Amino acid sequence: MRLFHTILIIPIMSSALWAGLVQVGSDYGYATVAEGLEASLSGDTVFVHPGTYVESGLTVPHALTLIGKDNPIIDGNHSGEILTVTADDVIIEGFTFKGSGLSHLDENAAVRFEEANNGRISHNRFEDNFFAIYVSKSENCLIDNNTIRGLAQTESRSGNGIHLWYCKNINISGNSISGHRDGIYLEFVEQCEVTQNHSTKNLRYGLHFMFSNHNEYNNNRFDNNGAGVAVMYSRHVDMHNNVFADNWGSAAYGLLLKDIYDSKITDNQFNRNTVGLYSEACNRIQVEGNNFENNGWAVKIMANSMDNVFTHNNFIANTFDIATNSRQNFNSFNQNYWNRYRGYDLDKDGIGDIPFHPVKLFSLLTEKNEPALMLMRSIFVEIMDLAESYIPILTPATLIDAEPLMRINS
Amino acid sequence: MTTLLKIIKYQLHDLLRGKWFIIYTAVFFLLTDGLFRFGGDSGQVALSLMNVVLFIIPLVSIVFGTMFFYNSREFMELLLSQPISRVALFLGLYLGLTLPLSAVYLIGVGIPFMYHAGIMTGGYWILLLVGVSLTWVFTALAFLIAVLSEQRVKGVGMTIVLWLFFAILYDGIILFILFALEEYPLEKLTLILSLFNPIDLGRILMLLQFDIAALMGYTGALFSKFYGNMFGSAVAVFALWTWCAIPAWLGYRAFSKKDF
Amino acid sequence: MINIKGLKKRFGRLEVLKELDAQIQENTITAIVGHNGSGKTTLIKCMLGLDKYDGGDISIKDFKLNGDWNYRSQIGYMPQVARFPENLTASEVITMISDLRTGSSTQAEELISYFRLVDEMEKPLKTLSGGTRQKVNAIVALMFNPDILILDEPTAGLDPVSSSLLKDKINAEKTAGKTVIITSHIMSEIQELADTILYLLDGKIFFDGPVDDLIAQTGEKNLERAIAKMMS
Numbered sequence: 001m002r003l004f005h006t007i008l009i010i011p012i013m014s015s016a017l018w019a020g021l022v023q024v025g026s027d028y029g030y031a032t033v034a035e036g037l038e039a040s041l042s043g044d045t046v047f048v049h050p051g052t053y054v055e056s057g058l059t060v061p062h063a064l065t066l067i068g069k070d071n072p073i074i075d076g077n078h079s080g081e082i083l084t085v086t087a088d089d090v091i092i093e094g095f096t097f098k099g100s101g102l103s104h105l106d107e108n109a110a111v112r113f114e115e116a117n118n119g120r121i122s123h124n125r126f127e128d129n130f131f132a133i134y135v136s137k138s139e140n141c142l143i144d145n146n147t148i149r150g151l152a153q154t155e156s157r158s159g160n161g162i163h164l165w166y167c168k169n170i171n172i173s174g175n176s177i178s179g180h181r182d183g184i185y186l187e188f189v190e191q192c193e194v195t196q197n198h199s200t201k202n203l204r205y206g207l208h209f210m211f212s213n214h215n216e217y218n219n220n221r222f223d224n225n226g227a228g229v230a231v232m233y234s235r236h237v238d239m240h241n242n243v244f245a246d247n248w249g250s251a252a253y254g255l256l257l258k259d260i261y262d263s264k265i266t267d268n269q270f271n272r273n274t275v276g277l278y279s280e281a282c283n284r285i286q287v288e289g290n291n292f293e294n295n296g297w298a299v300k301i302m303a304n305s306m307d308n309v310f311t312h313n314n315f316i317a318n319t320f321d322i323a324t325n326s327r328q329n330f331n332s333f334n335q336n337y338w339n340r341y342r343g344y345d346l347d348k349d350g351i352g353d354i355p356f357h358p359v360k361l362f363s364l365l366t367e368k369n370e371p372a373l374m375l376m377r378s379i380f381v382e383i384m385d386l387a388e389s390y391i392p393i394l395t396p397a398t399l400i401d402a403e404p405l406m407r408i409n410s
Numbered sequence: 411m412t413t414l415l416k417i418i419k420y421q422l423h424d425l426l427r428g429k430w431f432i433i434y435t436a437v438f439f440l441l442t443d444g445l446f447r448f449g450g451d452s453g454q455v456a457l458s459l460m461n462v463v464l465f466i467i468p469l470v471s472i473v474f475g476t477m478f479f480y481n482s483r484e485f486m487e488l489l490l491s492q493p494i495s496r497v498a499l500f501l502g503l504y505l506g507l508t509l510p511l512s513a514v515y516l517i518g519v520g521i522p523f524m525y526h527a528g529i530m531t532g533g534y535w536i537l538l539l540v541g542v543s544l545t546w547v548f549t550a551l552a553f554l555i556a557v558l559s560e561q562r563v564k565g566v567g568m569t570i571v572l573w574l575f576f577a578i579l580y581d582g583i584i585l586f587i588l589f590a591l592e593e594y595p596l597e598k599l600t601l602i603l604s605l606f607n608p609i610d611l612g613r614i615l616m617l618l619q620f621d622i623a624a625l626m627g628y629t630g631a632l633f634s635k636f637y638g639n640m641f642g643s644a645v646a647v648f649a650l651w652t653w654c655a656i657p658a659w660l661g662y663r664a665f666s667k668k669d670f
Numbered sequence: 671m672i673n674i675k676g677l678k679k680r681f682g683r684l685e686v687l688k689e690l691d692a693q694i695q696e697n698t699i700t701a702i703v704g705h706n707g708s709g710k711t712t713l714i715k716c717m718l719g720l721d722k723y724d725g726g727d728i729s730i731k732d733f734k735l736n737g738d739w740n741y742r743s744q745i746g747y748m749p750q751v752a753r754f755p756e757n758l759t760a761s762e763v764i765t766m767i768s769d770l771r772t773g774s775s776t777q778a779e780e781l782i783s784y785f786r787l788v789d790e791m792e793k794p795l796k797t798l799s800g801g802t803r804q805k806v807n808a809i810v811a812l813m814f815n816p817d818i819l820i821l822d823e824p825t826a827g828l829d830p831v832s833s834s835l836l837k838d839k840i841n842a843e844k845t846a847g848k849t850v851i852i853t854s855h856i857m858s859e860i861q862e863l864a865d866t867i868l869y870l871l872d873g874k875i876f877f878d879g880p881v882d883d884l885i886a887q888t889g890e891k892n893l894e895r896a897i898a899k900m901m902s
Binding site: 416423424483488489490494495667 | 718719720721740745747749755757758767769770771
């Protein structure tokens with residue numbers, strides 16, 4: 001271990017040769033982080049030795065590399081903000097931030113980047129903060145491999161894990177976030193990539209997007225969040241290869257889309273959600289190659305959604321495959337696999353010879369009258385559904401998959 | 411007690427000679443095995459079997475139960491002239507039918523499950539529990555009808571009407587009520603209505619296993635709160651067994667006063 | 671001794687037994703006679719507890735019938751029409767009943783050979799003729815050596831040989847000290863077998879006394895004529 005530390009420290013020390021090294025710790029030059037920061041010059045490295053520092057209201061006004069050894073704890077003692085960065089080129093690595101102050105007026109964060117470009121927040125732990133990481137009006141930052149644990153009890157008394165506001169070109173990757181209001185929150189953010197994060201057990205959304213165009217999130221896992229993932233009022237969002245799982249409750253969604261245009265949802269897994277994918281007023285979304293399995297409703301698509309294309313998805317063991325609130329349909333469903341499909345394929349081209357009606361009459365009835373849900377799978381309901389599938393009277397006659405796949409699309 | 415066991419033994423002996431039982435076992439076996447072969451994991455197979463369980467078991471139990479009771483008339487007369495109590499005879503007849511019917515169901519469904527799936531999930535146990543419970547409930551109803559109605563044709567007709575009522579019409583009526591009284595809060599009503607149909611009880615117990623995702627989407631807190639926890643399931647199981655106990659008890663009362 | 675007091679039984683609106691009183695003495699053969707539907711079988715079934723009577727009392731050997739069933743271990747019953755679980759064989763029925771009564775029968779084998787049924791025992795009952803079934807029926811009634819025998823039309827359907835075998839057996843039972851109750855439409859048979867006659871009419875006992883008395887009173891030469899005379 002000692003050898004490892006030496007190796008780790010050598011490059012830092014060597015960079016300190018030309019920039020200057022400020023050491024913080026009870027046995028070093030500065031006993032508090034505040035003193036260390038005060039003493040540092042632009043471009044310095046502040047090296048914090050193990051220990052607990054009960055400090056808040058720290059500021060970083062110039063470029064700086066802030067390194068913690070063995071995760072020293074900076075405890076804000078629940079008063080105000082812990083660390084505020086207002087300069088470019090700041091790196092924060094290897095700390096444990098604890099206890100930013102709860103407030104109803106200020107969005108107090110453990111670490112805040114305010115108009116600070118080219119920053120990096122890596123390998124830190126965040127515990128019991130109001131907001132953990134708050135980045136505002138900044139560009140070209142990297143937030144990676146942090147572990148963020150909140151103790152949120154109620155939505156009004158909790159903040160977000162990673163909160164971005166008016167940012168551009170931020171990369172959020174490899175973080176693990178739980179116990180906050182929203183795990184990751186993006187508002188007015190562009191060209192960001194959210195990747196390989198795990199957001200779980202947050203009170204509201206695992207990921208929350210608002211007014212954020214041209215963003216991409218992929219390879220993330222969102223599970224057990226109060227209401228799943230919400231993407232709202234945005235264009236050109238690329239959602240690829242994520243897992244949305246185990247989001248339960250009366251208003252819980254794997255993925256909730258509202259006013260989304262020209263986006264892509266590809267190769268994602270939607271498992272065991274109350275509603276897998278919910279779409280309201282969305283247009284021109286390509287939904288392709290996703291797996292919907294064991295959801296209450298795989299897809300709920302409201303009639304104000306148009307020109308969306310569902311193709312090559314798998315619908316397996318969902319209580320309802322597609323639900324909608326109207327007889328109209330302006331979306332296309334083609335070449336999906338439906339495990340409920342009972343057609344045949346005489347010409348053996350892998351495509352069923354008769355179309356599939358994914359909307360059941362009963363799902364329409366439960367939309368109108370929720371207590372009717374208790375009749376699910378009743379023989380009476382099955383008979384009704386069967387009759388409706390042959391002669392659609394109430395369900396959208398044009399919402400069909402004319403070329404249902406015979407085998408699971410892998 | 412020994413007399414009871416002996417009566418069960420002879421009923422079993424007698425029943426196992428009939429082709430009925432072989433057919434009934436084969437239906438369950440081939441169906442379950444087929445569902446596994448034509449795709450689907452154990453969860454999906456259990457789900458497909460759910461409809462069979464809710465449809466066929468009540469029908470077979472109630473129709474076969476009455477016919478069995480009528481056909482046991484000779485056996486009853488023979489035994490009642492012997493030093494044997496009526497309660498032992500009635501229970502013997504009842505268990506002599508419900509035990510093999512349950513066993514056949516458990517074997518027919520259980521064996522394919524074991525060699526295809528290996529591990530039994532919670533849903534699978536509920537499927538077995540509901541199947542067995544419905545067998546007992548509808549056999550009890552069958553006996554009640556058969557004791558009360560001397561005429562075979564009338565008796566069998568009544569069982570079919572009763573089955574149609576519980577299996578299909580009852581839910582139609584609930585749906586009608588739900589939409590006719592849409593303006594009113596109907597949560598409690600639906601909860602109470604569900605207790606008065608054994609098939610609905612079985613169905614809801616299985617829904618809690620297979621469609622919990624959709625049930626959780628139901629904003630009616632009462633329903634999901636009630637049925638979403640162990641207490642609700644316990645109430646449903648208890649209600650199901652009450653559905654077995656009451657007709658069986660009424661049937662016995664009528665049987666104990668019956669002239670042979 | 672069987673004591674019947676004020677016995678009432680109705681089936682729906684039809685009153686079958688109207689406060690019937692009768693006594694049946696031990697070690698006698700008592701014949702219950704009456705026209706069709708006079709309540710002979712109902713009376714027998716009340717004694718057996720197969721029919722639940724609406725009023726009155728029956729006591730058998732000082733044992734009151736009140737829902738208990740143990741007294742039936744002293745009764746052997748042969749119903750009018752032999753009814754068995756159709757899939758069983760005769761020997762299975764006999765084994766079953768022995769098993770259920772828990773006292774193994776010492777007489778079954780003897781009775782089987784007496785009624786010449788050895789070859790029929792392993793065939794399913796549904797394949798046997800009415801007469802053969804009736805003989806199986808007789809074995810079931812007799813095999814436990816009960817103190818009381820209740821035989822409802824025992825010889826109906828039997829061929830003459832079997833019929834006389836059975837009648838001999840009934841007589842032998844009486845000699846052995848048993849009480850026998852019998853119904854029959856064949857008056858010559860009753861005259862041949864019975865000591866006492868219970869004549870049922872309109873749900874009551876119309877005549878109760880020794881057969882010989884009845885014939886003597888009417889001055890007719892046989893029971894059939896005596897009864898016909900009594901009725902006119």
